[in-house]
Amino acid sequence: MPSHAPRLSTVQCLSPAGLHQMAYAEWGDPENPRVLVCAHGLTRCGRDFDALANAMANDYRVVCPDVVGRGQSSWLSHPGGYVVPQYVADMVTLIARLGVASVDWLGTSMGGLIGMGLAGLPDTPIRNLLLNDIGPHIEAPALERIGQFVGIPKRFASISEGADYIWSISTGFGPHTREEWIALSEPLLKADGGGYVLRYDPSIGAAFSTAPPEAIVAGEAMLWAALAAFAGRTLIVRGEQSDLLSRTTVEQMLAHAQHARAVEIPGVGHAPTFVHADQIEIARRFFEGYAD
Structure with missing residues (x-):
């Protein structure tokens, strides 16, 4: 497989x-x-998809944004802006920059929530939607687990030490070689005062501590409605050991969506990385319209 170097850009x-x-x-x-x-x-950040993008770049123009507050993107001045509606608005701006009428969408976890939010809008530009280990309902134990590390300041002496920490909170990603894990971890770290820190705004975790129960219920209802409204094809990918997306939720999603099917990846929890060839092939077959 040839190696493709990405072009790096920004959009306002x-x-x-x-x-x-x-x-x-x-x-x-x-x-x-x-x-x-x-x-x-x-x-995470958009560079999570380097392996997938390299594999599909001969057939697709693959675009991997850093959602605001992460990676190389700006941080928002108000933590209340770190919500799905803002992320959806940013993606509409990005797609306008790309100059295309429609896109396919692969969203991992939060990226899938953004995809659902955009897919459910009238005249959505999304044609096919792959939801990677995410649904409208998120299991409470997973939210508690995530809340234990999001926004907690960390400092590391080296990239390797940072990668070890990221692995400690990411074992659900499944087996990876050390080389693969360093490649997935390095873009998440930035040099700072002789060491390294995580490359995201700690305020992105504010929603875990400040969202009232009624807002969570309303947000979930909005996502169920969005999933039902989407007229394109949907593929729901679940990690077999996922604590975030239950099999019960997958069954409910299949009942709500207009054109959906599901696949479960063995030996993985939350969430499959689409680094390995078998997972990349799942995405390729779906987006190219093969019926499995």
Whole structure:
């Protein structure tokens, strides 16, 4: 497989507090009308998808944004802006920049919530939607687990030490070689005062401690409605050992969605990384329209 170097760009987006920059990496022919947007999880960044993008760049223009507050993107001045509606608005701006009428979407965890939010809008630009270990309902133990590490300040003496810490909170990603894990971890770390820190705004975790129960219920209802409204094809990918997306929720999603099927990846929890060939093939077959 040939190796493709990404092009790195930014796009200016608007929030109620003002303007901010969203960074994105792009692979493949910039004139290719077949665009695949890959959106990452809560504390991750767009470079999570380097392996997938390399594998699909001959057929797709693959675009992997750093959601605001993460990676190379700006931090918001108000923590209340770190919510799905803002992320959806930013993605609409990104797609307008790309100059295409429609995109395919692969969303891991939070990236899948963004995808659902956008897919449920009238005249959505999303054509096919892959939801990677995420649904409208998130299991409470997973939220508690995530809340234990999001926004907690950490400092590391080296990239290797940082990678070890990230692995300690990410074992659900499943088996990876050390080389693969360093590649997944290095973009999440930035040099700071002789050491390294995590490359995200600690305020992204504010929603875990400040969202009232009624807001959580309303947000889930909105996502169920969005999933039901989407007329395109949906693939629900679940890690067999996931503590975030239950099999019961998957069954409910299949009943709500108009055109959906599901696949479970053995030996993985939350969430499959789409680094390995078998997982990449799941995405390729879905987006290219194969019936399994």
